[in-house]
Each structure stands twice: as C-alpha cells, then as structure tokens.
Amino acid sequence: MLATLLIAAPAAAQTAYEAMAPLEPGTGVCPSGLCQPEGLQTFFTGLAMTEAGRRTRPVHVLQIGDSHTAGDRITGKLRVELQQRFGRAGRGVLPPGVPYDGYAPFHVAVGSAGWVTEIAPLQPPAGTASPRVGLSGARSTGAGDAVMGFELEPGSEATGVGVCGRARGPGPGLAIEFRGTIQALDFNGGGPEAEVCRSMAFGGATNDVRLRPLGDGVVIDSVRLDGAGPGVVLSNLGRVGATLRDLAARDEGTVSAELEAWRPDLIVLAFGTNEGFDDAFEPAAYEALLRGQVARLRTLAPGVSIMILGAPDGQRSGVAGGCSADGVRAPPPSLALVRDVQGRVAADMGVAFWDWHGRMGGDCSADRLALRAEPYMRGDRVHFSSAGSDWIGGVLAGDLLGAYDAWKATGNTGSGGAE
Template identity: 60%
Template sequence: MGRTAASLLAGLWGLAAAASAQETAYVPMSPPQPGLPVCAGGLCQADALAGLFEALAATEAGRRMAPVHILQIGDSHTAGDRITGKVRASLQARFGDAGRGVLPPGPPYEGFAPYQVEMTAVGWRPMPAPLVGPGGFPTVGVGLAGVQAISLEPGAELRLRPEGRDALAYVISVCGEGAGRLRVEADGEVWSERVFNEHGATRSCVNMIADGRPREIVLRPLDATLMLHDVRLGQVGAGVTLSSLGVVGATLRDLAARDEAVVAIQLASWRPSLIVLAFGTNEGFEDGLEPVAYEALLRGQIARLRRLVPGASLMILGAPDALRSGVEGGCSADGQRAPPPSLAVVRDVQRRVAADTGVAFWDWHGRMGGDCSSDRLALRAEPLMRGDRVHFTSAGADWIGGVLADDLLAAYEAWKAGR
C-alpha cells in the first residue's frame, strides 16, 4: 500500500472515530399530549365509578383483602392486551398486584401473547365462536371469552406460566362443563382432579388454591367429554386484577349472543367491581348501521349486565378514531383515507346512552386527538398507529393505555377529595 493510500485510510478512520465519539444514545420520542375530550379529564359520568372507587379506597386503606377485579370485554383492541396491559400495570403499581385475571381457555389465534402469563397448548383445540352478523343469532355454550376449548386428543395439555410477585396463596379458577375430569398440576405435582357436573349441575366454575405462586400450571383433560370456557389466574389477598377478553372482529352483537347460562356462572365466579365495554370500531365500518337498532342493543346489554352483576360499575370506552382507505379528498396526509361515516354515529350513540343510563364514558376519540388523529399518530417518527390506521403499535398502545390509566386515577383522586 502506498503512503498516500495509507494516509487516506488513516484519515477516514479518524473521521469515523470522531463521528463515533459524537454519537448519542437512543432516546424514545416524546409521546404527544392527550387530545381535548368532550368531558373534563376524559371521563364523562365519573361518579358512575363510585363502586370501583370505594373498593380501591378500601384496598388502599387496608380494609379490603379481596382483589378488585376489572373486566374488559371488547374487540381486537382488547384481545391484544397491550392497552389493557398498560392499565393493569399502572393500577397494580398503585394498589397491589392480585394476578393476571381471566384468560381464554387456550390460545385463540396464532401469536396470542397476553401480558403477565405465557400460554402454550398441545392437543388442545380452542374454538373461537363465529362472529355474529347484523341478523344476530345466539352462540350456545360460549361465554364471555368468546372461545370454547374441547380436547379429544390423548395427552392434550394447556400450560400456563404466570408472572408476578410471590404470594402466600395462589388461585386458579376454571369454568367448564361436561362429565370429563380435569387434572391440574402445579410445578409437577397434582393439584386437583375435578369434574364440572357435580351435584346435578351441567356446568360450573371450580376454584383451586395452592401455597405460593407456581412457576408452571398444567391442565390435562382425563376424559373426552370436557369443555372449558375460561381460565382465571390470581393471588389471594388485596390488589387489582384486570381481565381482558377480546375477540378480533367482534361487535356488541357478539356480546349479546353469548350464552346467558354460561355468562351468569362466569360473572358470579369472577365478581367484577368494574365492567368495561370496548366495542365500536367494527360497527363503525358497517355502512348500513342502523342507529336506532344499535342504541337499543347497547341499552339492552347495559341492562343485562346490571341484572347479572348488580353491584358492578360500568364504563364504555367510546370508539377510537380509525380511517378507511380508498377515498378521495380524505383527511389523511395523502388524501386517500377518511373515517367511515358510521364511526361518528356509533360514538354519538355510546355517549348519549351512557349519559342517559348513568354509565361512565371515556372519550377515546378525543384523547387520541380527534378526527384523523390515527393518521397523525401513524406518521410520527416513532409511529403510535399501524399502517392500517385502525390498530395501535406497541408504543401507541402503551401511550393510550397510560392516558386511560391516568384519567381513571385522576377521577379517583377527585372522588376521594370530594367525599
């Protein structure tokens, strides 16, 4: 190598070293400020959450030793457990970790990855209920998880590896039916063998308690006539548990179609302090949505839940912003996307019905930033929405979940101050 070439390489190495010395560590982009909601603090009718707030206050004061259970039922925003995972983590950091909560009885789709627990299945066939069309029809034998698990293969098993703090006692609850036996193992030891038709009942929920938090729980059916509706993991004692039961593509019609007998035993076993309804996005993409029929459906489901769980608080998450592609003159940066017309109708019905029935309403759309905010969030340097302008990225779910948790905690503090 000549001296000129060597000098050139040395110069380049020197420049590279200088550039390297000037590099800075990666810092995440600052999230946007929450948008302006239709109600102060994002929550309309926050006083409807008094029952939840009473339970949280008793927990905080050491007067309540039972978990405060929050149950969210919804569509893919709930199924992914990213938004609910952030809310769960925030509330558990404040009030204590009482466990993961209710799960579907097996992975309902490939890639299912809920927070705070790892779930794997072999020979275990979870069967999601078919989505309900505008005509509506009941889904017999399907509960709030929207999934049934039926195992016919020898050696089938469902493995659960829960995360969380150590506990003096750990509980697993399983709702099911059939004459078959279910073996539950904790860290390799047989925990229990149960059947669901004892004492003449066709279906039931059974609770099993073990000392401490097991590292691994294994469910094994011993007979071919076993059907499970859900699995609930929790810790005995005070704290918060948040269950997220979502079905991809679901609408409020799917909730209405759930088998009343199964739903009744589930809610009686779970005893939620708050039930959150998180539907509306998929209805918003229905061009033929009938507002009067949708309002009657929503009122009917509120009445149904109040009848089944009289003491629970109720909250509706208003439909978030979402865009449909293939339009001209849309509000997106490229002019090719716009909100489907029915989405605003759904949101208006949700807000009016919540106000009329005394149900809390969270203005998801406003907190995102209003109309076409999904496009703005998708185009950030660190995108908070996916390219479909419907679903959140992991960072976006963490952001909007944090906004919801902050709004709930702010309402709780205001309730305590005004007591």
C-alpha cells in the same frame, strides 16, 4: 417447559414499557377524558378500601371488546399502572388455551396441545346457532393426554386457579398441575351440560400452571389465574373483528356462572370500531342493543360499575378529499354515529364514558399519530403500534386515577367493613 406446547413468545419480553417523550392527549367532550365518573362508585370504593387495608379480595377490572382488547397492549399498560399503585393481585381471566394464531397476552405465556378449540362466529344474525360459549367467545374440549399450560412472568405468579366449564362425564373432570404436584379438581355440576366454575388454591405462588382432562369431553370456557391479594386484577377478553352483537350472543347460563365466580368491580365495554366501519350501521338498532347489554350486565353482576370506551378514530383508505395528509383517507361516517349513541346511552343510564376519540386527538388523529417520527398508529390507521398502545393506555390509566383521586378528595374513602 411450555415451549413444547407451541406457546407464544415469552411474556417477559413483551411487557417492558419504556419511557417516551410525552405527547399531550386531546381534550374531547368529557372533562379530563371521563364523563359520568359517578358511575364508577363500586370500582372506586374497592380501590379506596384496598388502599386503606380494609379489603383482601382483589379489585377486578374486566374489559370485553374487539381487537384493541384482544391484543392486550392497551389493557397491558392499564394493568401495569393500576397494579403499580394498588398491588398485583393476579393475571385474571383468560380464554381456554390458544384461541387463534398469534395470541400473545401480556404477563403470561399460554400453550395448548391436544385440546380442540372452537370459536364462536362473528356477528351472528338473530337465531343463528353457535357454540355454547361464555365471555371469552371460545371453548376447548379435551381428551386423553391433552394439556393446557400457563407460564407467568415474575411478579405475576399465581396462588390459585379458577376454571369454568363442564366435565360431561363421571369422575373429577380436571387435574391441576402446579409446584411439582397434581391435584384433581371436581368439575361436575348437576348434569353433564351444567356449567360450573371451580377454583383451587395452591398454598403458595407458582409461575407454571397446567390443566389436564380426566376423561373425554371435558370442556373449558375460561381460566382465571389468581394472585396473592390485595390489589388489582385486570382481565382482557377480546376478539378481532368483534362487535357488541358478539357479546349479546354469549350463552346466558355460562356468562351468569362466570360473572358470579369472577365478581368484577368494573366492566369495560370496548366495542365500536367494527360497527363504525359497517356501512349498513343502524343507530336506532345499535342503541337498543347497547341499552340491552348494559341492563343485562347489571342484572348478572349486581352493583358492578360499567364504563364504555367511546370508539376511537380510524381511517378508511380510498376516499377522495379525505382529511389525511395524503388526502385519500378519512373516518367512515358511521364512526361518529357510534360515538354519539355510546355517549348518549352512557349519560342516560349513568354509565361512565371515556372519550377515546377526543383523547387521541379527535378527527383524523389516527393519520397524524401514524405519521409521527415514532408512529403511534400502524399503517392501517386503525390499530395502535406498541408505542402508541403504551401511550393511550397510559392516558386511560391517568384519567381513571385522576377521577378516583378527585372522588377521594370529596371525602369518599369507601364504606363498610373489611372485605
């Protein structure tokens, strides 16, 4: 069992969403929370084709961001809501193994033994050398009897696996263990450092997948767990403390290979909190960086829909005359500057923008949510509690589905043949 690999707590115990007394979301600056919904054309078309039975390939949502994404609580709720309506099409992309202590994604338990995992440094200055990594921000190198395992909860079983990385030596490179069998996966590219993304179908569903290196020096950058389509798959790749600079530092060749293999329909950029707590934040530099990363993703994933999640409210303690109930907490001034840049860039570049700050209640809402009888924010006034994550993830899902239904009501039902 994966318990021998020092896995996180079983996923099934993490994903039970309980009904709560409804809390009405705030209004904010965008109608129904979402500005530029026309920027979601590719995503909406995929959903419509799925509903019409004309698409077998999963609709893939890829969210990249900071700790709000890494925790998978908000994305976990969004995943559940989308899959309940359109179908479960797999767990999606994951980092290679266990990237940090306490890693506990929803819908899957992960274990690793014998793999050496490297994490890219946070917010690297320009020109700083860092490990060659893809969008997960991590890589794992295996040798000998190393094993990496994934145990999926009922309803999220895998019917195939995709792996990105490189073998760095002769031979197949990887062994995939599933349904009581072991099969070799060719993991070699045009050279020992060439990034490859390979996949294998299982011929049936399994809840237990394991990866073993065949030879020393095998590198895994990311793992994708496929399900039996059609439906939606939602991948969350987040890092505690991450900023948009971390995304910009990801290796271009690795990211290009990953996006070509993953074929996302919607990329969600969920950065901004850590930039907002940076007293040295420079709006002009951030705007240039954000524009550059949107353009980069459009080049590497042609036709993809992109949505920016505006930075949520957060509180810094030790502030005289703050807006919190105790008067000693307030949002850092840079948070509003971050949201202003995000909103303007999204509008100018035709990118969807979700007003997270407004939907959670606006300025100082982090304090109000933390003081509820059932707290929706943790004591740090930055991170959501489990109940709050369930709530705000549901608000995001409702806003997305509301925009999709409005798009369909105008006669848009997807075009083209089956996919």
